[in-house]
Amino acid sequence: MNHSIQKMRLQRGWSQQQLADAAGLSARTIQRIEAGASASTETLKSIAAVFEVDFSTLEPEPAMSATPIDPRQREEADAFAHVRRLRGFYAHAAKYVLVISILVVVNLVTRPQHLWVLWVIGGWGIGLLSHALAVFRPVRWFGPEWERAQVEKRLGRPL
Known part of the structure; x- marks a missing residue:
């Protein structure tokens, strides 16, 4: 799941609709991404531009069973x-x-x-x-x- 997008959205006090409007996406797309669905590179780049962060910070990290969870x-x-x-x-x-x-x-x-x-x-x-x-x-x-x-x-x- 991509909690970083949801976290940044909530930190700014935005609704999913507000983020969707700012990124030029549908609210349903934001809902799916926050629920854990994968997103296209273009979608993640749009969201990264809105949050003014590097695109790579929004990419899901590969799951590694040996990596301890923070x-x-x-x-x-x-x-x-x-x-x-x-x-x-x-x-x-x-x-x-x-x-x-x-x-x-x-x-x-x-x-x-x-x-x-x-x-x-x-x-x-x-x-x-x-x-x-x-x-x-x-x-x-x-x-x-x-x-x-x-x-x-x-x-x-x-x-």
Whole structure:
């Protein structure tokens, strides 16, 4: 993933659309690049010109398994990934509220004696709840902390 483009964009307080306009690209192209898709040389040169940086700083580095990962870079990558998941959840929740509101009105106008909309609210609500649990991870019963505690308990010593 090319987090350097997203990082430079965010440091300037630009939206993806603003970067796309400045670089003469589509917003969808910027979205794809920030999500990890490869970009053409021309596209990367356009973005580099906007940011006034050397083109080579935007080229993805070849993956080398022997190269240690910088903890700061890993932390930034995790933060960017979390923000993408969070944005996806908020979009999902907004769609839920909008569509359910419309369906409630339609149900009450057309057949108020039969509340079929409750099935939609419940079914989609379960999906939204599972999305929230995946993004916010409130349940850590069997997460990494629990796993580490169990290993240390089994070993009888800290790792």
